[in-house]
Amino acid sequence: MRRSILRRAAALLLLAACHGAMAQAWPSRPIHLVTAFGAGSASDIVARMIAEDLRAAFGQPVLVDNKPGASGIIAAEAVAKSPPDGYTLFLTTNTVHSGNPHLFKKLPYDPIKDFTAIARVCYFPFVLEVNGALPVKSVAELASYARANPGKVSYGYGNSTGQVASAAFNSLMKLDAAAVPYKSSPQVLTDLIGGQISFTFGDLASSQAQLKAGRIRALAVSTEQRSALAPELPTVAAAAGLKGFDLAAWVGVLAPAGLSEDIRARLSAQIGAMLARKDVVDKFTAMGAEVAPADGAAFDAYMKQQLAVWGRKVQDAGIQPE
Incomplete structure (x- = not known):
């Protein structure tokens, strides 16, 4: 019995060590940063800034992959169905995760459950x-x-x-x-x-x-x-004279649901460090954005709160779901 317990313990330790080694080895190949809108859009501009910073930090190419159309649904579905291995990231906005769930009767993704929150980036x-x-x-x-x-x-x-x-x-x-x-x-x-x-x-x-x-x-x-x-x-x-008229956009980085906490933490920390630099803040300000960093846990809570807020905004606008 004791030998069996020891063998199981050794196996668990080996599995944990392998998992840790795999996490440390990431990234070993190019990363794709998907955006829901076209080249030249605000989110595309932000995506390219983040891609360059991650490339410099992790030593692997970070390719911006524009997937415009259907209010971001095409991009969101593609990311949601990707492996949660840290090689597919999503530069997303309130359109995809706050507005769409109230503007469409049915979506091919769940705005919260199908994604891992990594970091909030800015407001527009x-x-x-x-x-x-x-x-x-x-x-x-x-x-x-x-x-x-x-x-x-x-x-x-x-x-x-x-x-x-x-x-x-x-x-x-x-x-x-x-x-x-x-x-x-x-x-x-x-x-x-x-x-x-x-x-x-x-x-x-x-x-x-x-x-x-x-x-x-x-x-x-x-x-x-x-x-x-x-x-x-x-x-x-x-x-x-429209009291209460208040609308702005948020931008953040997600990954498919199930991303390891190790990779999530590394990405969140790097994006947070990037947003703390004065030269980066100045670039965001010059392009008309306000830096608003938040780590994965805080961003996850914010997304859930914004989902409810945008439900009220859509209703107030009198928009019927398609």
Whole structure:
């Protein structure tokens, strides 16, 4: 009996040692960082910054894999079905894990159970934007223009933040603007510049160049308080008298469910260290993002809280699940 117990104990110790060795050996080949939106989008910009930092830290290539379409569902499903070995990561947003569960009747993934939370990265304040040639320079003027041109005003969106913010604004302001969905935010900007749509709620990161060039015009920020990133802009809540209008986007890194705690901890610590560097904070600020680091456990709790918050936002916007 004693020999049997000793053999089992030795086997367990050997298994634990092998597991530890495997964890320490990671990564031994390239890592794929999947994003739910296209090249040039805010999440794509962040993904490439993180990929370069992880490459330098771990000595393996980190390849950004853009999988746009279906509001991030394509990317989320692909990651959820990948092995939890640390070689597939997901640079995700509130669109995929906070908004989609309330915007679609059925999803091929569970926003919480199918993923391992690694780290929250940042927030993106959204801005109400119009075509630069549109004769409006304030929220009030946009509302007046829309009411004076029934059937001629539309809004576009390429993510759930843009969809919910635009739908809520359209409904609360009683504008009767038509909704136009896109695969990703860069396509929204292209058509906004071209005049195919009248307005959108876009993130500062992907809009800055067009704003500076005057091709599009920013009217207000979607957050409840003015943003330090665009202090000259009023809030939609104040400019339109819409008390409680408060929408922003979050970005974080996930992996498939079942990722080992060792790998999770290493990734979380590295991303946290990256976000603590002043040069990185300055880059995020310059692109219109606010650094908001949180480790895996804190990010997991935050995702669950945001899932409930976005349920209320979607309901308030009057959006029916597809």
